[in-house]
Amino acid sequence: MKIKGSTNIVGLIGHPVEHSFSPPMHNAAFDKLGMDYAYVAFDVKPHDLQSAVEGAKALNIKGFNVTIPHKIEVMQFLDEIDEIAALIGAVNTIDFEDLKGYNTDGIGAVRAIEEVTSIKNKNVVVAGAGGASRAISFYLAKYGAESITLLNRNVEKAQNLANDISSSDLIGDVKADSVSAISSYLDSTDILVDTTPIGMHPNINDKPVAVAEDMHEDMVVFDAVYNPNDTVLIKEAIKAGSKPVYGIKMLLYQGAESFKIWTGMDAPVDVMEKALKDTLNLE
Numbered sequence: 001m002k003i004k005g006s007t008n009i010v011g012l013i014g015h016p017v018e019h020s021f022s023p024p025m026h027n028a029a030f031d032k033l034g035m036d037y038a039y040v041a042f043d044v045k046p047h048d049l050q051s052a053v054e055g056a057k058a059l060n061i062k063g064f065n066v067t068i069p070h071k072i073e074v075m076q077f078l079d080e081i082d083e084i085a086a087l088i089g090a091v092n093t094i095d096f097e098d099l100k101g102y103n104t105d106g107i108g109a110v111r112a113i114e115e116v117t118s119i120k121n122k123n124v125v126v127a128g129a130g131g132a133s134r135a136i137s138f139y140l141a142k143y144g145a146e147s148i149t150l151l152n153r154n155v156e157k158a159q160n161l162a163n164d165i166s167s168s169d170l171i172g173d174v175k176a177d178s179v180s181a182i183s184s185y186l187d188s189t190d191i192l193v194d195t196t197p198i199g200m201h202p203n204i205n206d207k208p209v210a211v212a213e214d215m216h217e218d219m220v221v222f223d224a225v226y227n228p229n230d231t232v233l234i235k236e237a238i239k240a241g242s243k244p245v246y247g248i249k250m251l252l253y254q255g256a257e258s259f260k261i262w263t264g265m266d267a268p269v270d271v272m273e274k275a276l277k278d279t280l281n282l283e
Helices: 024-035 046-058 071-077 083-088 105-114 133-141 154-166 177-182 232-241 247-263 269-279
Strands: 008-016 036-045 063-066 093-095 101-104 123-127 146-153 173-178 193-194 220-223 243-245
Touching: 008 024, 008 093, 024 036, 024 247, 046 071, 063 247, 071 105, 083 133, 083 220, 093 269, 101 247, 105 133, 105 193, 105 220, 105 247, 123 133, 133 146, 133 154, 133 193, 146 154, 146 177, 154 173, 173 177, 173 232, 220 232, 220 247
Parallel strands: 008 036, 008 063, 123 146, 123 193, 146 173, 193 220, 220 243
Antiparallel strands: 063 093, 093 101
């Protein structure tokens, strides 16, 4: 990659950002396609968020990914919010051409799952009720899930999310319960989605939200955690003969969606995936 006077800059804003895998993934894609772009990570403290967005626009930066803790707060500084991002109530991608915010987290998860099974008419259990759960659940509803059951330690939080999804008219059957009751739901579950940080590095030996004895061979199990690749939940899914979907795929496909928003071009997904695997030291 050669940085020139004409090079277009895209990047990531968050706090912290030094451990992000997005720069190698996107820069590999730009390099492969011979595009005059570079992707950089910017550590932006919360009190600097507005000036960061205004400064980026003034500097003619083309686009940002947005990560914790800015996904909600950044919305007030944008001119337009994509319809599904508005329903989710969070933005992870900004296109500075029209200062518009998008959320590609949910579509990243859906594309990852749909490599293995269609979501349409499936019964889905989602563990967790935070930002990732919200983004993924709205997209599960949009893609035609038959039912969504949200399980969380704080049941009230899960119920509030269930109410929001129901109000969107994307799906009729949404309910909430305690994550401690997960084993009673899995017999009739087609897809299990774990959006909790359980098993994330360095806590790789955490107790998973579900164990192999609760799973079945026809179930698809997706874990949003991508470091490590083989999480405690994924290991249980493999033990049960269920079909695993790795968190790295969500990271990959949300990045590919952002790439297309900024450039108008389809991302070279195979190149981006290789860059991610190299960065994570995966085969």
